[in-house]
Amino acid sequence: MGRGNSIALVLLVLAVAGLPFVTTGSYTLTVGIFSGINALVAIGLCVLMGSAGQVSLGQAGFYGIGAYVSSVLSIKFGLPVALSMIAAMAVASAAAALLAVPALRLKGHYLAVATLGFGEIINVILNEWGPGGPSGFGDIPHLSLFGYTLSSTTSNFYFIWLCVAAGLVFSLNILNSMTGRSLRAIHGSETASIAMGLDIVALKIKVFVLSAIYASLAGALYAHYVTFISPSSFNLFYSVLALMMVVLGGITNVWGGVVGAVIITILPELLRKFEEFDVLVYGLILTLSLLFLRKGLVPLLIEKAARLKGGTDARA
């Protein structure tokens, strides 16, 4: 997995484990929870964009499927939450495969357009047929594992960041495996990849499905933590926000997804003091960051670090 990644992972685990001890109350932890949920979505999107070079404008659709399917199964059918979360991920991956098969046969931006349409369709469906319609519904049970119910903020915080860490390790493993090399190869030269006998359509579909699984897991975690969901949390704005996290953090490194998600989640909290001006400051910060960070924060920092070290191996 690389020394850089291992060190970063250890630091992350220490930070997550330590945070509840240095903060009072649950406000910071709640911010942390939403950061973690967003980070999951962003990691999936990062793998999709950074390695397969595809753009999705429909992650909110999978995020919504995760939240709704898991909630409905646990409320209406009385399924244990853990089970309904897994079912939700299965439904989301099926939907992703169905969408990707026709979309990925086409070249260029079609996945972006197709996912945009898909996300909007899911939102219409949630509005029309989702329980509670546009008003949404509440009283969703918390996640229970081995007889322990995650109702406190701290327990949710730990569990969600456990998922993030697992998701990170999983995707780092993939990227550093044969599969990951194939994906990077596709990004490098599609012609050569085909000539090497790589099944690029199948690989792209798989990555897309993977990104959908991450998003749906995040959606399910969201639903069982907040215990209330409505379609407005799963619309195009969220898809765009997810894209923003990834681009801001840097698409070429999965850590970029995590960093971008944390920044995008914390930023509005930091800007509360600006009251209504926050929209302006927020827009300004986004514009400037994109203009001047370009490759994204994480790749930029790695580059800097490498230069400090004297230009040895820059790649984590």
Next chain:
Amino acid sequence: MLELKGISKGFGGVKALSLVSLSVEAGSVSALIGPNGAGKSTLLNAISGIDPPDEGEVIFSGERVNRLSPMAIARRGLSRTFQHLELFGEMTVLENIMVGRNARTKAGFLAAGLRLPSGLREERESLSSSEEILDYIKLGHHRDDLASNLPIGEQRVLEIGRALATGPKLLLLDEPAAGLNMRETRDLGELIKRIRTEKGITILLVEHDMDLVMRISDAITVLNFGEVIARGTPLEIQKDPLVIAAYLGDEAA
């Protein structure tokens, strides 16, 4: 090994290939030559399925493959290099070669993500065989350099190495000596010969460097304006008046 029957290919009215037939003996080094625009690269693309022919049949190891996708053709043991290098520039030399092995591996996302034993085993196999190939093509000292940082000559060799990693029965080389100096060309010729004799891989190459072609080929086919105008051993081709005319222009005929 490879049999072409009546291959034709047009690009919007322009006939790039017409009724090209050709056969490549197993275990031979065959060359395809011809002046610029003769349709050599078009023919390689037609064989490897990247730009399938309009008409005709491509028969590889006794199987008709001209309706198959390039991926499927590659998996049947046909590998190639490109005239305009198509290396994975942002990956290291070793990684480039490992990608060549990837099509032969089975482990999927789950095995990779969870580092299951099956995935790790394949990973180790892939690594060791790739390192072997790296030594075979004598690029071991560039193992961890980015492919795009290599000089052209070594990039060409790396492409051959990557193609070897897929474990081909037939290797198509598209102008492997383009941009190489004398010494590099000589080494390349040696490498191609070794691949044929030591690994028993059949080779079909398109090349402009006549010295190289004449030195290593068993059989030569000459294309001009999309048609086969001659075929034979290097000695026969050197004497063929049609070939001389094609290369030197009409006045010589």
Next chain:
Amino acid sequence: MRFGKIMLSVVMSVMFVSLLFVTAGAAGKEPIKIGAILSVTGPASFLGEPEKNTLVMLQDQINKAGGIRGANLQVIIEDSKSDETQAVLAAKKLLEKDNVVAIVGPSTTGESMALVPIMNAAKTPLVSCAAGAPITNPVSEREWIFKTPQYDTSAVEAIYTYMKKHGITKVGIITIATGFGDAGKKALHEIAPKMGMTIVAEEKYGPKDSDMTTQLTKIKAAGAQAVINWSVGPGQVVVTKNWHDLKMGIPLYQSHGWGSKKNIELAGKAAEGVIAPLGRLVVWDKLSDKHPQKALLKKFESDYKALYKSEPGTFGGHAYDSLMMVVEAIKKVGPDKKKIRDYLETGITKMPGTGGVYTMSAKDHCGLDAGAFEMVVVKNGDWEILK
């Protein structure tokens, strides 16, 4: 690259400065802190905007009049951006960073629902400005939750009662595809059988749609005797214009979201004859002087107009009622969360507000009587109460 470096530091310092702002907030001499979570921006800002204005105005008025129990009132308003996630974060922030004794809002039903478990866990009272019935029902599971807006069913009842008097039994409904419209649709369906009404057509439109003639044409073709439009924002003006253009020949009823002069201005002539159940806030000048709400409505509306050059509307009124209820409780029992909650449940009796006269109980955390609405028609560009 050098430019990049400079900008990087600019971005970083903006973030850092904003961080300082956050930490440098509190201090000063012990004011009484009430939190408010409102949809100041985002799709529901039509609610949050007047609500926020109202709270800012009331805070100043109360403090100028000497505050509560000698202490200043501080209303800390957080923008939820019409988003449940943001509402949750805002609530945590108010509860922990600001130590508020009670929270007013949020503006929408969804956001209020998302806060129910948090408020119950934090044992802090919440007085919501949203109308949805599940916010306070079942009361046993909503111990710390109250709300001031009328139930949607009260508005529907007012419309149906008026319709029946005029011989209308078949209606076509058209609702906006948001939580507001959806809640209205549910209420319209729920009450219809009890009142002997039949819904012959049910249509929807998006909050930013620009033409609803298709939906209205269908409603007419279905044989409706009247159209009921349940929405807020520009949609209700577009529906009114389309209804007028189509010369439908059947009356148009709007929801209580219609209660703003702005709508009449935007719709112009088309608004003539449109009927809606409105809170008394918009027609206070047409009430008799003996009406218990009149004095309060008059003062609130004219103060608001003088300050903001616009109308508070029904929604500004919700914030007024929610805040004044909490203020009333603190005046009586002091800034103690549990005591405030108990007072809200038992002490609020026959208290006039903008939405009606409130009487809370352990069974009812909304406490509004029916008849909080007047049926109002648009005539000559002004409101007129229908008898």
Next chain:
Amino acid sequence: MFTVFLQFLFSGLTVGAVYALVGMGFNIIYNSTSIINMAQGEFVVIGGLFMWFFSETVKLPFFLSAILTVLAAGFVGLLMERFTIKPLKSNDLLLMIMVTIAVSILMRGLLMFKFGKDPYSYAPFTEGEPLNIAGAVIQQQTLWVIGITACCIVLLFLFFNRTMMGKAMRACAVDTTAAKLVGINVSRVVMISFILSAMVGAIGGIAITPISLMEYDKGPMLAVKGFCAAIMGGLGRGRGAVIGGFAIGILESMTAGYIHSGMKDAVALVIMLAILFFRPAGLFGSVAMSKLRKF
């Protein structure tokens, strides 16, 4: 029955005209830069709100207000290009598109401060009762919008085919590198495409506000629908976007009329996706051209 159908059709035309105008703006920028400008909807909003400001607040005459509005929007387009797109000098299209999203957020913020959150409207261009055709009614303003759309098509056609600048822009659309080689000032082409597209957006905003009202946050919805229109007609095809816009408008209206109004957005999207899958270049685009595109 026919009257009802006709009414649905008119409704579709009204809505479609709005989408068509937005879709056209997308194409202008896309053609010269391959950027999908997600702030296109904000240009339309600027058109509606500035027009209101000039005609209702400053009380300027109609034509003067309209001209000022279009110029102001063009200026905003210029600023956007000079301050975000030009300094970026990047080949990374995704980054460019994200920047346009960030700019749209910023613009929405600014518009909210100036105009608040209320919807605005002003009188239609011509007063009077809507037209009655075979029992179905169509607003006069709708005819204005359709007429203005047609004018824009003609003017843009003339611009792209008869003027040097227009021809240069088309050259950029086909191959930026080649355009540079023959001496076309690509940076200026990009700038002008932003100005032009902002102006077209603003004209659309001016025309549709009397029908649909205008508020600061209408942009994203307009952008999404206009984008769909452009995709359906084949990205980069000016007239394709117009036909795509009307097609989506009519599709929505017919779905609302004959299936259910709750389904209209979804059905229109499903059909758009189906078209894409079976005819990837859009209804009017050429497949060969679309293969050359980077995004």
